[in-house]
Amino acid sequence: MLKLATFNVNSIRKRAPHVRRFLDRAQPDLLFLQELKCKTEECPALEFEGSGYRVHAVGQSGGRNGVAVLSRIPFEVAAEVLPGDETDSQARYIEVAAAGMRVAGIYLPNGNSGGDEGYAYKLTWMERLRRLAAERLDAFQPFAVLGDFNVCPTDLDLAPGALPPTDALVRPETRAAWRGLEHLGMTDALRALHPGQRVYTYWDYGANFDLNRGLRIDHVLLSPELAERLAGAEVDTAPRAEESPSDHTPVIVTLEA
DNA sequence: ATGGCTACAGCATGTAGA
Numbered sequence: 001m002l003k004l005a006t007f008n009v010n011s012i013r014k015r016a017p018h019v020r021r022f023l024d025r026a027q028p029d030l031l032f033l034q035e036l037k038c039k040t041e042e043c044p045a046l047e048f049e050g051s052g053y054r055v056h057a058v059g060q061s062g063g064r065n066g067v068a069v070l071s072r073i074p075f076e077v078a079a080e081v082l083p084g085d086e087t088d089s090q091a092r093y094i095e096v097a098a099a100g101m102r103v104a105g106i107y108l109p110n111g112n113s114g115g116d117e118g119y120a121y122k123l124t125w126m127e128r129l130r131r132l133a134a135e136r137l138d139a140f141q142p143f144a145v146l147g148d149f150n151v152c153p154t155d156l157d158l159a160p161g162a163l164p165p166t167d168a169l170v171r172p173e174t175r176a177a178w179r180g181l182e183h184l185g186m187t188d189a190l191r192a193l194h195p196g197q198r199v200y201t202y203w204d205y206g207a208n209f210d211l212n213r214g215l216r217i218d219h220v221l222l223s224p225e226l227a228e229r230l231a232g233a234e235v236d237t238a239p240r241a242e243e244s245p246s247d248h249t250p251v252i253v254t255l256e257a
Numbered sequence: 258a259t260g261g262c263t264a265c266a267g268c269a270t271g272t273a274g275a
Contacts, residue, residue: 010263011263011265014263014264035264035274037264038265062265062266063265063266063273064265064272064273064274110274111275112273112275150274150275152275163275164258168275169275204259204260204262204274204275205261205262205263206260206261215275247262247263247274247275
């Protein structure tokens with residue numbers, strides 16, 4: 001069995017203890033983090049190595065974005081930038097080769113800031129991701145994409161009224177771009193195993209977690225070869241209930257060997 | 258509809274998150 005996980009930590013320096021507890025309890029083989037909110041050299045690594053994980057971070061100056069992979073199995077970093085725009089300097093992508101597959105961890109642009117330009121960047125980013133996934137699938141390469149997609153794919157994926165219909169997370173163009181990924185043959189792992197259920201991965205700070213007023217925006221997409229091995233998919237809400245939590249909580253997917 | 262939170266840069270509030 002192979003265990004993959006994704007967790008938007010909303011500052012790794014604030015959430016290192018939460019990540020450490022998650023690793024020790026859930027013991028994923030590969031964990032992808034988003035929103036490090038620090039430079040590469042500022043990302044804590046030692047305490048995760050103490051739990052048996054090797055860390056590779058892609059940070060950014062200015063306290064924004066940032067992604068990382070933590071692994072207890074052998075891996076090689078295959079990319080630190082999403083192909084399709086070499087001028088993109090935002091730390092939103094890391095891809096590794098591990099266990100005979102390619103796994104990408106993403107922090108997809110939110111798209112609500114920066115006006116029309118900010119939203120266009122989100123859609124362009126999604127199109128770049130679609131093209132990459134198309135290449136991988138055309139080559140029959142086992143491929144997984146997991147992370148914070150900043151997309152509620154359908155109305156089942158947000159608490160009623162949690163977002164206005166104009167929000168970049170639910171806009172028709174955003175959802176069409178998501179379906180573009182599905183139509184290639186990528187499987188939404190959590191939804192595949194929990195059809196029709198309201199399952200969230202994010203709750204805004206305040207009383208929203210207690211009220212279960214949440215969003216499902218952290219996802220795991222699997223190529224056909226990996227989808228056939230899908231054995232489990234779940235949201236781990238425990239870290240969201242801890243002291244001083246991230247506003248997101250991990251998603252875990254298990255694949256048969 | 259959103260910032261009533263939270264984090265960050267940097268030192269006062271502005272920006273961003275979603």
